[in-house]
Amino acid sequence: MPDWDDLRIFLxxxxxxxxxxxxxxxxxxxxxxxxxxxxxxxxxxxRLFVRNPQGYAxxxxxxxxxxxxxxxxxxxxxxxxxxxxxxxxxxxxxxIGAPDGSANYLLPQVVAAICDENPGLDVQIVALPRVVxxxxxxxxxxxxxxxxxxxxxxxxxxxxxKLHLAAARSYLARxxxxxxxxxxQHHRMIGYIPDLIFDxxxxxxxxxxxxxxxxxxxxxxxxxNWVRLGAGVAIVHDFALPAxxxxxxxxPDQLSLTRSFYxxxxxxxxxxxxxxxxxxxxxxxxxxxxxxxEAQVDTEQA
Numbered sequence: 001m002p003d004w005d006d007l008r009i010f011l012x013x014x015x016x017x018x019x020x021x022x023x024x025x026x027x028x029x030x031x032x033x034x035x036x037x038x039x040x041x042x043x044x045x046x047r048l049f050v051r052n053p054q055g056y057a058x059x060x061x062x063x064x065x066x067x068x069x070x071x072x073x074x075x076x077x078x079x080x081x082x083x084x085x086x087x088x089x090x091x092x093x094x095x096i097g098a099p100d101g102s103a104n105y106l107l108p109q110v111v112a113a114i115c116d117e118n119p120g121l122d123v124q125i126v127a128l129p130r131v132v133x134x135x136x137x138x139x140x141x142x143x144x145x146x147x148x149x150x151x152x153x154x155x156x157x158x159x160x161x162k163l164h165l166a167a168a169r170s171y172l173a174r175x176x177x178x179x180x181x182x183x184x185q186h187h188r189m190i191g192y193i194p195d196l197i198f199d200x201x202x203x204x205x206x207x208x209x210x211x212x213x214x215x216x217x218x219x220x221x222x223x224x225n226w227v228r229l230g231a232g233v234a235i236v237h238d239f240a241l242p243a244x245x246x247x248x249x250x251x252p253d254q255l256s257l258t259r260s261f262y263x264x265x266x267x268x269x270x271x272x273x274x275x276x277x278x279x280x281x282x283x284x285x286x287x288x289x290x291x292x293x294e295a296q297v298d299t300e301q302a
Contacts, residue, residue: 017055091120097132097139110285188214188232
């Protein structure tokens with residue numbers, strides 16, 4: 001029978017799809033990782049990985065073993081929590097993946113408040129301009145802007161949020177007035193690089209009728225900074241506007257977008273009490289913060 005340490009290394013290779021990636025995560029030399037995988041395959045009497053140009057891919061036997069190894073991982077984590085006397089408490093490390101809009105302008109204050117109430121908690125926010133891969137354990141949970149179409153995952157809707165056209169007062173003072181959506185054709189527009197939009201929900205400018213962009217980035221933060229510096233007009237999250245008081249909404253009665261945030265989790269993690277409790281605190285905090293910030297913007301820009 002394989003021991004837990006071999007299974008731990010097997011899981012790391014299955015998630016990173018490479019010896020070097022697993023070695024980095026486990027702080028082991030890649031050659032050591034390779035020897036341990038060979039040892040496990042010998043003990044199991046089965047080939048668990050096949051090497052291809054993309055890295056290490058699971059064989060059918062490897063895919064069967066992953067589910068059992070993941071259950072063993074959860075059992076070990078639960079046992080460690082009980083031995084430390086921390087079962088049911090919010091301690092240890094939790095990693096959240098999120099699009100960089102929410103990661104920059106929403107999650108910092110939400111997570112900080114949770115950590116203030118739970119000093120033993122260590123939270124990492126991974127801001128990525130793509131969907132976070134939970135099956136490879138890039139994060140313990142992820143926030144997304146649409147429900148995943150495939151995968152063995154659990155999905156919880158967090159909240160709706162609003163977006164509007166916005167520009168800096170300094171930009172508006174230097175350029176022709178914007179009185180209709182057609183006027184946008186004569187202004188520099190800021191948005192996503194079209195072929196790098198990873199979710200159709202982020203294709204905001206398609207709803208403006210504008211053809212082409214003057215400035216584009218795959219990062220919401222870069223777009224936001226361009227708008228803040230007076231470089232052009234963009235569709236901006238309402239919850240981000242309080243971070244830049246010089247920005248004003250444009251044509252809110254003609255264009256108002258509503259999108260949603262979803263919390264995505266691996267189903268096996270539903271049995272881990274501390275992750276469930278953190279997810280509940282995160283969901284409540286996100287809903288509360290979006291409502292607070294949007295109400296602040298509505299009041300200030302009425």
